[in-house]
Amino acid sequence: MTPVKPRIAITVGDPAGIGPEIAGKAAGDPRVREACEPVLYGPAGDRVFAPGVLSAEAGRAAYEAICAAVRDAQAGLVGGIATAPVNKLAFARAGMPWKGHTDLLAHLTDSALVAMMFWSDPLKVILLSVHVPLSDVPRLMTRERTDAVIDLAARELPRFGLARPRLALAGLNPHAGEEGLIGDEERRVLRPAVDAARARGVAIEGPFPADTIFGRAARGEFDVVIACYHDQGLIPVKLLAFGHAVNVTLGLPIVRTSVDHGTAFDIAGQGIADPSSLVQATLLAARLAARAD
Amino acid sequence: MSSLPIIGLMLGDPTGIGPEISAKVLASGAPAGVARVVVVGDARVLELGMRDARTAVSYRVYRRVDEVAWPSDAVPVVDLANVDPARLTRGAVSDEAGRVCGETLEHMIRLALGGALDGICFAPLNKGALHRGGWQYPDEHQMFAKLTAHEGFFGEMNVIPEFATFRVTSHVALREAVNMITPERIEKALRLAHATLRAMGCDPPRIGVAALNPHCGENGLFGDEEIRIIAPTLDRLRAEGVGAVGPLSSDTIFLRAKRGEFDGVVMMYHDQGQIATKLLGFNKGVTVTAGLKTVFTTPAHGTAFDIVGQGKADPGGLEYALRLAARLAAARVV
Numbered sequence: 001m002t003p004v005k006p007r008i009a010i011t012v013g014d015p016a017g018i019g020p021e022i023a024g025k026a027a028g029d030p031r032v033r034e035a036c037e038p039v040l041y042g043p044a045g046d047r048v049f050a051p052g053v054l055s056a057e058a059g060r061a062a063y064e065a066i067c068a069a070v071r072d073a074q075a076g077l078v079g080g081i082a083t084a085p086v087n088k089l090a091f092a093r094a095g096m097p098w099k100g101h102t103d104l105l106a107h108l109t110d111s112a113l114v115a116m117m118f119w120s121d122p123l124k125v126i127l128l129s130v131h132v133p134l135s136d137v138p139r140l141m142t143r144e145r146t147d148a149v150i151d152l153a154a155r156e157l158p159r160f161g162l163a164r165p166r167l168a169l170a171g172l173n174p175h176a177g178e179e180g181l182i183g184d185e186e187r188r189v190l191r192p193a194v195d196a197a198r199a200r201g202v203a204i205e206g207p208f209p210a211d212t213i214f215g216r217a218a219r220g221e222f223d224v225v226i227a228c229y230h231d232q233g234l235i236p237v238k239l240l241a242f243g244h245a246v247n248v249t250l251g252l253p254i255v256r257t258s259v260d261h262g263t264a265f266d267i268a269g270q271g272i273a274d275p276s277s278l279v280q281a282t283l284l285a286a287r288l289a290a291r292a293d
Numbered sequence: 294m295s296s297l298p299i300i301g302l303m304l305g306d307p308t309g310i311g312p313e314i315s316a317k318v319l320a321s322g323a324p325a326g327v328a329r330v331v332v333v334g335d336a337r338v339l340e341l342g343m344r345d346a347r348t349a350v351s352y353r354v355y356r357r358v359d360e361v362a363w364p365s366d367a368v369p370v371v372d373l374a375n376v377d378p379a380r381l382t383r384g385a386v387s388d389e390a391g392r393v394c395g396e397t398l399e400h401m402i403r404l405a406l407g408g409a410l411d412g413i414c415f416a417p418l419n420k421g422a423l424h425r426g427g428w429q430y431p432d433e434h435q436m437f438a439k440l441t442a443h444e445g446f447f448g449e450m451n452v453i454p455e456f457a458t459f460r461v462t463s464h465v466a467l468r469e470a471v472n473m474i475t476p477e478r479i480e481k482a483l484r485l486a487h488a489t490l491r492a493m494g495c496d497p498p499r500i501g502v503a504a505l506n507p508h509c510g511e512n513g514l515f516g517d518e519e520i521r522i523i524a525p526t527l528d529r530l531r532a533e534g535v536g537a538v539g540p541l542s543s544d545t546i547f548l549r550a551k552r553g554e555f556d557g558v559v560m561m562y563h564d565q566g567q568i569a570t571k572l573l574g575f576n577k578g579v580t581v582t583a584g585l586k587t588v589f590t591t592p593a594h595g596t597a598f599d600i601v602g603q604g605k606a607d608p609g610g611l612e613y614a615l616r617l618a619a620r621l622a623a624a625r626v627v
Contacts, residue, residue: 133516138468174563183466211567230507234544235568
């Protein structure tokens with residue numbers, strides 16, 4: 001008996017960037033075709049977008065493709081979505097308030113709580129905060145958000161084959177606050193959140209100094225690290241798995257994965273863009289879709 | 294041969310792995326081609342390190358550095374006879390060990406200021422022990438600045454074989470760090486990077502400056518310090534001959550530095566650079582106090598109380614710290 005391959009939507013992202021190119025390459029990749037039946041979502045072929053040129057039209061076209069893919073995923077016509085990069089400025093120029101896929105998808109699916117995760121072989125990281133100024137991060141580290149993301153991780157990660165994930169929480173401040181000497185968010189928010197989560201039965205430790213916890217996780221001490229802010233998580237992910245990490249959204253009712261890079265307007269239209277990250281994203285979506293069935 | 298810099302090696306906190314890794318480095322003879330190494334401390338601590346390391350170091354005791362007959366086949370040891378390690382509990386913070394570490398370093402700084410040592414390399418210290426032993430400074434860099442009566446800018450530099458990092462802010466809460474991103478602090482860090490990298494032989498130094506916000510602020514969408522503060526400061530300094538590339542997204546700047554594009558990276562906050570250098574540095578990370586009259590280097594790792602006395606401590610960081618001290622000191626020795 002041949003198992004039915006899941007259908008995976010690949011959205012082309014901003015059509016002025018490298019998205020259409022890598023989407024085409026990924027859809028043709030033998031590994032992808034082995035794992036799933038890829039379906040491309042993007043503007044009609046007769047519409048022309050100048051490579052590397054920022055425009056509201058391109059932003060809107062990217063948006064419409066995502067909406068179509070989400071509708072089909074919710075209707076069960078595709079088992080998951082892998083997304084090529086959108087351009088946040090093109091979204092803004094088209095008058096759309098979303099800073100990227102994650103908040104747009106949360107809006108389209110009425111999801112109250114989502115979190116961005118980066119998935120790679122050496123390191124898996126979930127972000128407590130994402131595309132905000134660093135100066136906003138300390139006040140976003142609330143007990144409510146921390147508790148919610150820890151529970152989301154514990155609930156969702158079994159779908160990824162981590163039946164009982166060993167979680168680590170990174171500290172916000174240097175040396176994880178050094179017992180309150182350098183900032184108090186660890187003592188006030190993060191440590192109580194870890195203690196409470198452990199009392200609820202979640203396998204989590206921390207908060208740990210951010211400059212050593214990612215190395216410890218990469219050496220196998222933990223399955224997933226929860227990072228307080230974007231660069232705290234992305235510096236180690238990019239150093240250890242550049243071009244191979246997959247961005248996954250936790251908390252959506254549909255499977256959604258994405259690349260770990262941007263629209264690369266500087267090389268758009270040249271045929272030289274590397275599809276590795278989108279290939280990995282599509283393969284992970286196929287794996288998750290198969291499990292969801 | 295005699296033109297090699299004289300580097301004083303301090304054995305670190307005797308309750309930790311410092312004596313062991315010191316004995317391993319001295320036994321290997323590794324630094325012989327780049328420095329004349331003289332141990333300053335207690336010969337009994339070196340003996341302890343030899344036992345920890347299961348190795349033998351041929352050494353000869355002197356009272357003063359200027360009595361050493363160079364070249365010396367045996368490692369010269371200036372024996373201060375100031376601590377009996379048999380009285381200390383290994384693998385635990387000791388007030389006495391901290392007090393003696395501070396005294397030994399103070400003694401070495403006097404030697405360096407007097408011209409007897411060209412640089413100081415020390416095995417890991419324990420900050421808590423130093424504090425409890427009466428050396429109450431926020432960190433060792435400020436202690437060295439005070440003891441060398443330094444005026445002007447100085448700072449911590451973190452070095453791995455691929456690149457070095459310099460700090461605009463360091464041991465402060467993240468919520469304070471973001472408010473300390475000022476043109477003055479950026480300028481100090483960048484000028485320190487220029488001067489130090491040039492002394493290390495990078496001329497002109499290739500320096501990248503990290504952004505503060507994710508995606509470099511994405512043109513002001515997620516924070517405007519790049520547009521308002523960092524970029525204008527770099528433009529002004531570039532016009533004054535202090536060049537640097539940036540601001541660059543912090544999730545890619547370290548990749549570019551790792552690939553050899555930069556000799557140094559100026560980072561805005563502690564974990565930005567420390568995550569990268571600790572992940573890449575493995576056993577090779579070195580911490581330097583940059584900008585002082587005297588060269589100070591130490592391995593980036595700590596006293597590793599959990600593996601004391603087991604003979605398995607990796608001496609790679611200390612060896613690299615000795616080499617770096619020699620390189621920085623050689624740039625100053627005529």
